[in-house]
Amino acid sequence: MDYAATREDALAQIAAAQDLGTLETLRVGFLGKQGSISGLLKTLGGMLPEERQQVGPQIHALRESVSEALAARKDALEAAALAQRLAGETVDLTLPAPEAPRGSIHPVSQVMDELAEIFADMGFAVATGPEIEDDWHNFGALNIPESHPARAMHDTFYFPDQDGEGRAMLLRTHTSPVQIRAMLAQGAPIRIIAPGRVYRSDSDATHTPMFHQVEGLVIDKGIHLGHLKWTLETFLKAFFERDDIVLRLRPSYFPFTEPSVEVDVGFAIVGGKRVLGGSGDAPGHGWMELLGSGMVNRKVIAAGGLDPDEWQGFAFGAGIDRLAMLKYGMDDLRAFFDGDARWNRHYGFNPNDVPTLSGGVGTAA
Ligand code: PHE
Secondary structure, three states, X not given: OOHHHHHHHHHHHHHHOOOHHHHHHHHHHHHOOOOXXXXXXXXXXXXXXXXHHHHHHXXXXXXXXXXXXHHHHHHHHHHHHHHHHHHHOOOOOOOOOOOOOOOOEOHHHHHHHHHHHXXXXXXXXXXXXXXXXXXXXXXXXXXXXXXXXXXXXXXXXXXXEEOOOOOEEEEOOOOOHHHHHHHHHHOOOEEEEEEEEEEOOOOEOOEOOEEEEEEEEEEEOOOXXXXXXXXXXXXXXXXXOOOOOOEEEXXXXXXXXXXXXXXXXXXXXXXXXXXXOOOOOOOOXXXXXEXXXXXXXXXXXXXXXXXXXXXXXXXXXXXXXXXXXXXHOOOOHHHHHOOOHHHHHHHOEOOOOOOEOOOEOOOOO
């Protein structure tokens, strides 16, 4: 047997190994239990003493040099891998500073943050509910029975299938179902706002199939319309950052409130534009419809699992997109959801400017 040739061949293979995996395969092939060199060592036992004396040292020398070559190649491959990693992680400190971070807070998110901040100061928590609702939470529990014309008015997107309890499934048409969910989940008293997405099959410059509302709900003892008016006035003054906001409450109708109140806000015409503030009855002024509200209907309080003789409350619902348009001056709602980066840059807010009552809830970016 030509041990020198075997040695040359093994060392060449080891030198050619380009990665640690290949090297390990070679090691097992030579020196593992079933390895070729291990096999040679095993033949020593069956040899005559003279033969073993002559061949033994050659096989041991072969194993020695292969094992040394493997170790050396392993060190070299590991060093190369480390060098490559270090080269890839180089930081060039002479490069110019990166551009200012891109991206901005969407006006809808900004207004939601402002609402949470303003209402938190009045003791309101933020509640949420699912956008995929069943018709009991969205309609039935809110005193809108099957045949009620309001169901048709809401232009509802229905799902083809019902839920496990045989209820029709739909995309919620308003945030009012969160009233029911809040009452059932936490009982009374309650002070919450519930901002979120709502859906109606409707589309023009001021309507998109998806838009945003904020629901307000207060349930407690001895709550009356005066509390509603004070709350809305305090909220709107803080939101629009004007002390001269004037509200007008008009009788209205919603199945889930009784009495129901439509809230208008006074505006002045300044340079051809509507600017909120002042009485809408003054010359050159007008009233703009802002939100729906009222005292929570007894039937709704009962559907929420509470005793209407013990608990009263008020609720309101306002369009968040509309609040944003009034405050920040956009005039086409559809642009809110186009994802045009130029619009986002223009109307977006600096992520570091978190709205606070002390710092200002609405300083434009
Ligand atoms: N849910 C009503 C709507 O979508 C608004 C509203 C909420 C009215 C709460 C009264 C009370 O138009």
